[in-house]
Amino acid sequence: MGSIESSFFDIGHLDALSSKDTPIHRVDPRVKVLTTIYFIAVVISFNKYDPAGLAPLVIYPVAIMTIGNIPFSYIMKKLLIASPFVLSVALFNPILDRTPVLDLGLFSVSGGFVSFASIAAKFVLTAGAGLALIACTGFDSICSALSKMGVPGAFTIQLIFVYRYIFVLGEEAARMVRARALRSFGNKGLGMTVYGSMIGQLLLRTMDRAQRIHLAMLCRGFDGEIHHVASSKIRLSDFFFLAGWSGLFTLLRLYNFPAWLGRELGRLI
Amino acid sequence: MSHHIVEVKELKFSYPDGTPALNGVNFRITHGESVALVGANGAGKSTLLLHLNGYLTPQEGSVRIGDMPITKKTLKQIRQTVGMVFQDPDDQLFLPRVYDDVAFGPTNLGLPPDEVRQRTLSALALVGAVHLKDRPPYKLSAGEKRAVSIATVLSMSPSILVMDEPTSNLDPKARRQLIHLLSEFDHTKIIATHDMDMVLDLCSRAIVLRGGEVVADGIARDILNNRDLLDASGLEKPLRLQGCPICSVASPPTS
Numbered sequence: 120m121g122s123i124e125s126s127f128f129d130i131g132h133l134d135a136l137s138s139k140d141t142p143i144h145r146v147d148p149r150v151k152v153l154t155t156i157y158f159i160a161v162v163i164s165f166n167k168y169d170p171a172g173l174a175p176l177v178i179y180p181v182a183i184m185t186i187g188n189i190p191f192s193y194i195m196k197k198l199l200i201a202s203p204f205v206l207s208v209a210l211f212n213p214i215l216d217r218t219p220v221l222d223l224g225l226f227s228v229s230g231g232f233v234s235f236a237s238i239a240a241k242f243v244l245t246a247g248a249g250l251a252l253i254a255c256t257g258f259d260s261i262c263s264a265l266s267k268m269g270v271p272g273a274f275t276i277q278l279i280f281v282y283r284y285i286f287v288l289g290e291e292a293a294r295m296v297r298a299r300a301l302r303s304f305g306n307k308g309l310g311m312t313v314y315g316s317m318i319g320q321l322l323l324r325t326m327d328r329a330q331r332i333h334l335a336m337l338c339r340g341f342d343g344e345i346h347h348v349a350s351s352k353i354r355l356s357d358f359f360f361l362a363g364w365s366g367l368f369t370l371l372r373l374y375n376f377p378a379w380l381g382r383e384l385g386r387l388i
Numbered sequence: 389m390s391h392h393i394v395e396v397k398e399l400k401f402s403y404p405d406g407t408p409a410l411n412g413v414n415f416r417i418t419h420g421e422s423v424a425l426v427g428a429n430g431a432g433k434s435t436l437l438l439h440l441n442g443y444l445t446p447q448e449g450s451v452r453i454g455d456m457p458i459t460k461k462t463l464k465q466i467r468q469t470v471g472m473v474f475q476d477p478d479d480q481l482f483l484p485r486v487y488d489d490v491a492f493g494p495t496n497l498g499l500p501p502d503e504v505r506q507r508t509l510s511a512l513a514l515v516g517a518v519h520l521k522d523r524p525p526y527k528l529s530a531g532e533k534r535a536v537s538i539a540t541v542l543s544m545s546p547s548i549l550v551m552d553e554p555t556s557n558l559d560p561k562a563r564r565q566l567i568h569l570l571s572e573f574d575h576t577k578i579i580a581t582h583d584m585d586m587v588l589d590l591c592s593r594a595i596v597l598r599g600g601e602v603v604a605d606g607i608a609r610d611i612l613n614n615r616d617l618l619d620a621s622g623l624e625k626p627l628r629l630q631g632c633p634i635c636s637v638a639s640p641p642t643s
Contacts, residue, residue: 134524259484283484286526331479334443338472339544340464340496345483 131286133250136189137257143187148256148264150357154364155252159245161368168220168230170237171377173244179364180247187255194250201246209238258282272344279345287328292321392419392547392576394440394470398449401435409435411600412449417576417593424587424608425580427597428622433552433580436597440550440578441470453548468497471546471575475553477533481525486517486536489525493544511543512536515569531562535569548576555583584626588612596621 137144143151158179165172184191216231253261259279266275295317303313333341394417402408409432417423425433438444439451442458453469456462474480483489491508499507512518515535520528528536534554541549554570555563567589570577581587587594587608594611596604598621604611611617612626 131524131527138522259488279484280482283482283525287478328479331474331476332482334438335472335474335480336482336492337443338441338467339493339540340467341492342496345492346495 132193133254134257136193136254137260139188139255141187141255143183143255146360147353147357148260149268150353150361151252151256152261152264152268154361155248157365158248158368161372162241162244162248164372165237165241167234167237169375170233170240172371172375173237173240175371175376176244176368179368180244180251183248183251183255187251189251189254194247194254197250198243198246202242205242205246206239209235212238266345276345284328284332288321288325291324295321393417393452393454394548394576394578395452396436396439396449397452399436399439399446399451400448401439401444401446409600410439413597413600413602415595415602415605417578420574420576421593422577422591423579424591424594425578425597426582426584426587426594426621426623431597431622432600433597435600437472437550437552437578437580440548441472442466468493468544469546470548470550471541471544473537473541473549473551473554475556477530477537478525480537480540481533484524485521486512486523486525486528487521490521490536490539490543493540497544507543507545511539514542515539529562530557531559531565534558534562534566538569546575548578549573550578550580552580553582554579555581555586582623584612584624585628588626588628596623598622 158176162173162176180194183189184194212235213229213231216229216234218230219227220230220233221228256264259282262275262279262282265278266272299313299317394415396413396415399410399413400408401410411432413432413436425436427433435444439446439458440453442451442463445458451458453466456466458466481489483492487508490511491504494504494507509518509521512521515538517532517535517539520532520536525533525536538549538551538554551570555566558566563583563586567586570579570590577590579587579591591608593606594604594608595602596611596617603621604614604617612629615625618624
């Protein structure tokens with residue numbers, strides 16, 4: 120169970136990172152969310168046979184992490200945890216798509232490998248930017264930014280609650296697993312049948328708790344909407360942040376910078 | 389000050405599966421009283437509390453807060469008047485930041501932002517938790533969570549505080565601090581608890597529930613000294629009113 124417990128502490132670490140005070144942290148959350156969404160859209164729009172074109176875009180997450188004082192290794196570890204899900208999607212590309220697209224003399228690279236690389240690069244860029252966004256903004260600020268931008272309350276409230284109660288649920292699950300482990304000797308009592316009823320237990324407890332939380336909310340005048348108190352104004356510098364980055368992303372999308380660089384270098388040589 | 393009165397008349401309630409929980413409960417609590425609601429597990433304390441702020445509606449009988457009966461129309465006002473502190477602070481604190489949680493009630497009341505801010509900070513100051521305002525609730529200790537839970541209710545300036553087991557799961561020092569804090573409030577207080585020593589400290593009046601009925605209602609000190617009544621209700625004398633285990637058990641002084 121140690122692993123689950125420690126990964127919860129890790130989410131707490133993400134929270135701690137978001138309370139730092141750097142120029143990036145001070146940018147209005149809405150602006151950061153918009154910039155990141157645009158970044159992700161640009162990354163996704165690249166052709167699957169063009170992983171090289173994506174390379175310059177790495178500047179955005181790297182800049183955010185550097186200025187925001189977010190440790191690279193931390194974000195990398197998180198990416199590594201999520202990577203099997205994405206890579207399993209791309210796994211069959213090299214087998215299914217064998218059209219050679221790149222001839223390197225001795226061997227040729229098939230389209231499948233190129234698109235595999237492209238998917239991997241897109242994953243690193245988009246998920247990296249998303250994590251960097253959370254690390255330098257804070258999850259609750261992102262939720263309130265989303266709701267200020269008109270995202271329906273049903274979604275933002277869900278997000279806030281998932282984030283708040285994942286710790287409580289985790290602790291409850293950890294306690295149950297501990298209680299079972301202490302009374303199961305050897306391999307007895309560790310089978311799937313016990314798991315089934317434990318998960319059922321957890322669901323029932325969660326439903327009970329949900330009811331109590333709803334009650335607590337009703338007692339304090341909840342009417343289906345969480346009104347956010349903290350009001351922030353978008354400053355001129357925020358506008359420059361958005362305009363500058365979006366401009367850069369657009370340029371990198373329209374002009375194939377690595378190809379141009381290659382050509383220029385070739386001419387020089 | 390009539391809005392501080394809580395009046396329960398012939399209140400009956402049974403759960404959908406037929407389990408009777410309340411069986412004709414009567415009492416009237418007036419302004420500024422501090423009342424303990426005691427009884428064994430399953431005596432109906434929690435069910436009664438859920439009626440006091442309109443979460444459950446009486447199947448028979450009535451509950452009135454001040455001049456208002458509890459109905460759908462008066463619900464909003466009732467819930468502002470009756471501040472309810474739940475037993476598990478994890479149920480009470482549902483937002484990712486302490487400040488937002490304390491501000492939740494006042495914001496829902498539709499107060500202007502400055503007023504919300506001022507109320508939030510003064511509620512936090514009252515429970516001595518201003519320094520916790522930017523912390524996420526899951527990082528607080530049990531005592532801190534409890535203090536903040538109370539602040540979330542105080543920020544709505546209720547006239548009546550209803551608490552379910554406020555001292556459960558607290559270490560002795562945190563418990564003592566909480567009792568001290570509560571003794572400073574001049575709200576009408578209704579406290580459901582098993583902590584009989586706290587009753588001795590905080591409450592002038594006690595209501596004993598047994599099987600969904602009020603079996604005693606009177607001065608707390610008298611009730612807490614009535615061994616037969618307490619015994620029959622699944623309760624025990626507060627430790628401080630029991631004999632000293634050392635002097636009374638040890639052999640009598642030789643003289």
